Amino acid sequence: MIIAEQKPIQEIKAMIASYQKILVVGCGTCVTVCMAGGEKEVGIIATSLRMALRLDGKKPEITEDCIQRQCEWEFVDALKDRISKVDAILSSACGVGVQALAERFPDKPVYPALNTTFMGMPEKHGLWIETCRGCGSCELGRFGGICPIARCSKGLLNGPCGGSQDGKCEVSKEMDCGWQLIYGRLKTLNQLDQVEEILPPKDWSTDRDKGQRRILREDVYYEQTV
Amino acid sequence: MAEFEPKLIAFCCINCPSSSVTVCESMGMSIPTNVEVVRVPCTGRVDILHLLKAIESGADGVYVAGCSDGNCQFTDGNVKANRRIERVKKLLDEIGVGGQRVEMYRMSAAMGPRFAEVAREMTERVRGLGPSPLRR
Known part of the structure; x- marks a missing residue:
């Protein structure tokens, strides 16, 4: 899943301080599971912003919502009425969700x-680690x-580098040596x-080097946009 | 000018701390009237939002009273509450309200005097900080 973390409240406040009516929109998928931007975190962000702005002498109307997925039009469209009543949107989804809202509601700042x-997974409760770089050509x-x-600090295909000690990477003692894991496995x-x-x-031509990547599947593709 | 009387919310576990309230009262000791006690089944139930909403709604300070170390009926509800308190402290510092307005206390069922002491301690701390900047 996609892992994200909340920006500092002051940074968020600076972005939305000039608006009077703001809708905070969470996403019920990846960022809910990684406890960064789901329904509960939307509540924390909205409450924190209300307090922070009140200290600046402002009393904005900050409302909250959370949809199942911000990266699919069916769910995004359900926000239409609520978004029509606000001046700006604060998205607590991943960058995909933010861009989906920006595309669907072109007259509203997001x-x-x-x-x-x-992209990664929880290693323990409250600890997430990166496990995939999305290079586009899987060699697992x-x-x-x-x-x-993703898991060797140097991204070596012909490892190990010789810098690991007791199974830990020389870059950080908290990080497992990816090549030690590969060897053991x-x-x-x-x-x-x-x-x-x-x-x-x-x-690396399947990676980011050729710009925005796209996948076209002829068997499921429809010209009509949803 | 009358001395500032802070409004405090105390989230108390229904086990040890709530029993200590009873012990406290049976010993004839009074709990400051500025403290509003909210009983919860376990302090592990106290969420970050409960604490933030209390401050947003006008409390000058909030504290959580949980069972003593190793005595949580649900194993580690008091430990979880403590971690949430730490996050709320950081958030309130970042917001500008001040993290010192929240605190976590732990006590056993027999510690009646301690419950009253904690209430007075927190009252004095918040009195020193002054009214919540959200109420000024």
Whole structure:
């Protein structure tokens, strides 16, 4: 899922301070699970902003809503009436949700309440780690299901680098060495011979280098926009 | 000019701290009248929003009274409440209201005098801070 974290209240306040009617919109999918921008966090953000702005002598009308997914038009469209009554929107979704609102409601300014950070999962309750970089050409099959691009600090395809100690990365003692994990996993699978192979430089053309990426599936594609 | 009397909200677990209220009263000790006690099934139920809403609604200070270390009936409700208090402190500092207006206390059922002491301690602290800037 997409992992995000809340921006500092003062940063959010500076973005919306000039508006009188603001709708804070949460998203019920990834950012709810990572406790950054779901219904409860919308309440915390809205309450905090009301207080922060009141201290500046302002009394804006800050309302709250949370839709199931901010990245799909069906759910975004349901906000139409509420958004027509406000001056600005504060989205506590990932960057995808913010842009969906901006595209659907072109006459309303939209601001992000979160910093969208990475694709990953909870390692423990309250601790999320990055596990995928979305490079567009998955090589996980070579590495026992552990991604060296996302989980090795140096993104080495021919690792390890030699800087790890006790299974931890030299960049940070809190970070597992991705290559130590790969080695352990391949050893368990009796596939250590895979690390003997020297890989050529990766083809990064599927990554971000060619601009915005898109996938077209002819079998499900309809010309009509939803 | 009359001395400022802070409005305090105390979220108290129905187990130890609420029993200590009874002990406190049976010992003839009074709890300051400026403290409004809200009983909750466990302080683990007290959410960040409860604390923020109390401050937003006009409380000068809020505190949570939970069971003593290792005595939570739900294992670690008091520990969770403590962590939320820490986050609310940071949030209130960031907002400009001041994190010192919230606090977490822990006590056993027998600590009646301690309950009254905590109420007075928090009252004095908030009196020193003055009225909530949201009410000025």
